[in-house]
Amino acid sequence: MIEGDHPELSVGAQCRLLSIARSSFYYALKGETxxxxxxxxxxxxxxxxxxxxxxxxxxxxxxxxxxxxxxxxxxxxxxxMRLMPIYQKLDTSRPAKGHKTYPYLLGGLRVDRPNQVWCADITYLPMRRGFLYLVAVIDWSTRKVLAWRISNTLEADFCVEALNEAVHRFGPPEIMNMEHGRAIGSSGQATSVQPVHVLRLD
The missing domain is CATH 1.10.10 (Arc Repressor Mutant, subunit A)
Incomplete structure (x- = not known):
């Protein structure tokens, strides 16, 4: 939203108009030590x-x-790193008091055609000098990877770019299936992804 080379408004003026701190414009995410x-x-x-x-x-x-x-x-x-130990867990599937239950649209659904159900997930790739994060958008029916992106941070942008590319190339699916997740917003703060398992795209 802010143009660094705007002909009339300085960066400070644009930040004041948008009610954000000027320092946030110059903020750069720092990687792990x-x-x-x-x-x-x-x-x-x-x-x-x-x-x-x-x-x-x-x-x-x-x-x-x-x-x-x-x-x-x-x-x-x-x-x-999204590492979860493998062991027998307690019965924690019961929702906490007051917790909103979202509908799971895939229960009993027969997936038999392309663009009916997509899913997206993130994993990490260990490298010699660190880690990269891979997001992939997959069609459940064809098992085809529709789009993917790699990033060295957990910013949400590369996930959005992968989904936008898939929609641009193949059109929107009827249902988009996602897991709970964690992403880094443009402010640099970690935020939890809305705990919706399935999103129906109408």
Whole structure:
């Protein structure tokens, strides 16, 4: 919304008109530190061997290996990597009191044609010097990847770009299926994605 080279309005004037701080225009997201990237590689390697390790067990393992870490840091990194330990969980499927229940539109639905149901999900790709995040939009009927994007941050923009490309190339689907998620908005703050499993596009 702000044009850095506007012929009449300065950046400060545009920010005042939009009621936002001027510093937000120059804000740039910062990646993970070298130490955190190294820890994420260690976590990934250990999790491949012991996928039942939770936050506490992973913290103990890294501490025993000589790493100065605490539970808080490992919890944040494992959430960022979307690692969930494999173990029998308690009955937590019952919604909390006052929690809004959203309809699940795919129950009993027969998916038998293209553009009927799409899904989108994000995963991370461990690299030599860090991580990249991959989002893919897939057609449930054909199993075809309709669009994908890679990003080095969890900004929401690359997810929106992938969905826009898929819609532009193939037209909108009848239903868009998504998981709960976490994204980084343009302000740099982490925000939870609206907990809607399925969105019907009319």
């Amino acid at each position: 070298e130490m955190n990237l190294a820890l994420m590689l260690l976590i990934d390697k250990q999790f491949m061997e012991t996928p039942f390790y939770g936050v506490q067990q992973m913290t103990w393992h890294l501490q025993n290996e000589g790493n100065a870490v605490n539970v808080k840091r490992i919890r944040r990194l494992m959430r960022l």
